[in-house]
Amino acid sequence: MSTTEQIDIPGTDPAMLRPGGGGPAGVRGSRRRAGAAVRRPAAAAVLGTGLILIGLNLRIGVAAVGPVLADIRASLGLSASVASLLTTIPVVAFGVFAFGTPGLSRRIGMHRLLGLTMLALAAGIVLRLHSSLAALFAGTILIGAAIAIGNVLMPAAIKQDFAHRTGLMMGLYSTALFVGAALASGLTAPILPAVGGQWRAALAVWAIPAVLALLVWIPQLRRTPERARTTPTLADGPDAPGEPPMRALLTDPTAIAVTALMGLQSMGYYAMLTWVPSILQDDGMDATSAGWMLSYSAFPGIAAALFTPALARRMRPAWLPVLASVVLTALAYTGLACAPATGTYVWMTLLGLGQGAAISLSLTYIVWRSPDTHHTGHVSTMAQGFGYLFAGAGPLAMGAVHTATGGWAVPLLVLGLLLALQLAAGAIASRDVHVRARSR
Structure with missing residues (x-):
């Protein structure tokens, strides 16, 4: 395997990195070292x-x-x-x-x-x-x-x-x-x-x-x-000389969008992970079956997580995969609100597909929107640090709304409204631009 065919150095003319293509020897050496792994x-x-x-x-x-x-x-x-x-x-x-x-x-x-x-x-x-x-x-x-x-x-x-x-x-x-x-x-x-x-x-x-x-x-x-x-x-x-610190990303629109997408989809995931069995049991399903339905949702989630990044590379416009994940999740919320113990396999299939696509996209955008590994580490820290702090409130907030309303329709409606913000964040994160591109 030729290393000069594998690794892209951001901000560098690819012609300079081909064999015999010229360019600084240090750049070619850096490329060879980056491809060593x-x-x-x-x-x-x-x-x-x-x-x-x-x-x-x-x-x-x-x-x-x-x-x-x-x-x-x-x-x-x-x-x-x-x-x-x-x-x-x-x-x-x-x-x-x-x-x-x-x-x-x-x-x-x-x-x-x-x-x-x-x-x-x-x-x-x-x-x-x-x-x-x-x-x-x-x-x-x-x-x-x-x-x-x-x-x-x-x-x-x-x-x-x-x-x-x-x-x-x-x-x-x-x-x-x-x-x-x-x-x-x-x-x-x-x-x-x-x-x-x-x-x-x-x-x-x-x-x-x-x-x-x-x-x-x-x-x-x-x-x-x-x-x-x-x-x-x-x-x-x-950090290399001239590289912006992570705090510089706090005002970057792309980094903010990736962080928001991570936080919003994680909030929905952990809220469902915590409360789906209770939603089903309150509608008459026994505890064993309710637990199985939650486990079952992981199987369509696995399929969606595996194939979504490859599909996202090819689909145009780029926000279509985000839209698909939001629509699938919204349909699952609607089914769980209206008839949780009827057609449960359908709702759990839709939920797994939507959540699998969402987590896969949010993680993949961390990599795709970073010009190099230095930025990937910063974006990953920002997205998962702030994102999971935000997501931790999901199960608690959903339980509080359920206690206040005495049912699950309103909590699910609130999660559904948050999907609109998830779509907006995902649409921005899907744009083919790098964070802090101006600094490069």
């Missing part, structure tokens, strides 16, 4: 597998709690509000800890830090084995912090190592998020009998995928920050 097919396969396995783990620690939440409450005597913190804390942590990721990446190195997130994630999951309530919540916070760092680093790592295949890799990454969530939500309860009905042991089982990802990632741990600094566009090294 994908030069050997075997090394690229190991690297890609490691990234996908890391992505698989970035929802498991949170999704595994829901199926055994009733067991946790009964065992520890927790109220519903206190128990709900076990699913709310990680989402808030996704936002809070995202802002510290760039500094850690500069000090430790992006690839080493990704490995440490898997170690921290496994440690947080195992910590919940301890019988104390403090250990349960400490493990939950550690899990949220590890996932937050992984969330921010993954788009930057894909931009750096697979710049020639960002659409494919972002699709696979988004799919891995859905697969991990589906596995955890669907298998945690069936694991209970195999571990003597102990919910702590059932949760601890999910440390195994994190350890597996860490083992596959071992070859990447030798990639030092110093080596990455040979090219100024990589997120491992310090």
Whole structure:
């Protein structure tokens, strides 16, 4: 594989980078170094597998709690509000800890830090084995912090190592998020009998995928920050001279749109993740069937997440995929508001397709709207930091509106109105422009 055919250096004439095409030797050397990560097919396969396995783990620690939440409450005597913190804390942590990721990446190195997130994630999951309530919540916070760092680093790592295949890799990454969530939500309860009905042991089982990802990632741990600094566009090294800091993006329309899209679609996703079973049960469906319907929605979500980035590259106008995701989600909300326990498979299919497309687009736009890995890290931090802080209010706000109105129609209507803002943000984010393009 020729490296001069794979990686694009923003702001550089492609003719200068072809063999014999002239141009500064330093630019050609930088291009060769940037392509080193994908030069050997075997090394690229190991690297890609490691990234996908890391992505698989970035929802498991949170999704595994829901199926055994009733067991946790009964065992520890927790109220519903206190128990709900076990699913709310990680989402808030996704936002809070995202802002510290760039500094850690500069000090430790992006690839080493990704490995440490898997170690921290496994440690947080195992910590919940301890019988104390403090250990349960400490493990939950550690899990949220590890996932937050992984969330921010993954788009930057894909931009750096697979710049020639960002659409494919972002699709696979988004799919891995859905697969991990589906596995955890669907298998945690069936694991209970195999571990003597102990919910702590059932949760601890999910440390195994994190350890597996860490083992596959071992070859990447030798990639030092110093080596990455040979090219100024990589997120491992310090900011290059003249590069704008992240605060410069706070007024950039494209960066704001990507952040708004991430926050709005995440709010809807976590609101539905929390309340869909209750919506269905209040309409007469039994708890087991309601839980299955939520798990089922992940399957169309997986398909949408996998194929949406590739379709978005080809569809014109560019905002059509965003419109499709919004319309599908709006139809699902309408069905759940009007006849939740009738035609439930239809509503859950529409919901999965809409949410899968939305999360895939929001993550992919982080990469596509960044001219280089340096900016990808900043946009990822901004979008996921502010986005998840905003999304954390979704489940709480929906529950509050339900309590005030005594039904689910008004909360679903509010979520539907927010889809209009999601469409507007997505339309701006879909424009083929880079953040801070003027500074380049």
